[in-house]
Amino acid sequence: MSVRNVLVVGGGFTGLTAAIALAQRGVDVTVVDKVRAWARVGHGLTIQGNALRVFRELGVLEEILGDAFPEEDGITLFLADGTELAHLDTPRTGGPDLPPTIGALRPDVHGALVRKAEAEGVAFRLGTELVSFETVGATASATLSDGTTSEWDLVIVAEGIHSRSRAALGITEQVASSGLGIWRAVTSRKPDMRGGIAFPLGSGGAYKVGYTPVSETHCYVFVLCEPQRTANDLADWQEVRRLMAGFHGEFDFLRESIHEDTFLNFQEIEWIFVAGPWHRGRVLALGEAVHAIPPLVAQGAALCVEDALLLARHVTAEGDLEEQLAAFHARRVPRIKGVVDATLLLAEWEQRPGTPDADPGRVMDEALQALIPAP
16 A cells, blocks of 8 residues: 555545545544634535545445435526526436435535544644645655644645645646635525526526425525625625616525625635646645636536545555555546536626527536546
């Protein structure tokens, strides 16, 4: 086996999945994260079948499904006035025996992964960051913010899109704006509201509004808009209502469900894609540190956990680690690039409604169909 002890920097979905998969293969794993305690609140997310396939292999799928809402019926597209445009079946990217997607709360999924990692013997050091690293022979020397320096067979940098360590690996790609922003909320829904996306009839509001059920009574709502929050005197919940004002039908209920106590999150949607090498020596960047994409086909988390599981398979096999890391990279880049290209095209169309020959349904379907074969 090429690696026997691994440092994972970052305790998000990527880092935790890598830690679990490595520990299950006999590797001693330590996870460090800058947070001092895990967040217990957060927005919802849509998780596609290829991520569920990974969670099943890790042995954590049933716990995740227990706190989620499976989507078996596809998604309905609406005009902003509530008129139904079409119904789309979501490709089963995890195979025929898994739901196409689930709606879940981020803290629930994260909590399940933390508990699984702990059960597999992964060590955690919270409130700790990676300060510097270098490869010395067949090991990586890593200095942490607590002043300690340790030797590892491999260091995995899973710090997310704004990774502080990426540049030190010789990666020169920069984070860029997609031209979009997104509001996220979790709010109540009616039992017959099964998930939908609505497109505007005019300008001045949101580019698009959608929702995914996360339980029998609640849903995750997203509102696509300009990349910067509008400068006005409105409270956040009032601003989201303003953006949703032109959307009706089911979206009237969702809009009125948002109030001053609703948990809201706003972000500019940024992206990065690194086609070149992800590692230097015994240090490797992984997940959103090297491929963060607009959430327009709901594949961000799925591609990250695929990374983590496949990496664990490669580096615990017999053989030369440099060759294993190169083979891992060669397998991942084409699969991820297809999703990157699709999401950037969709982001462009969101900002230019009425673009001739724009066909977002086709682009989304083709991108997801390509992910059905296991990575």
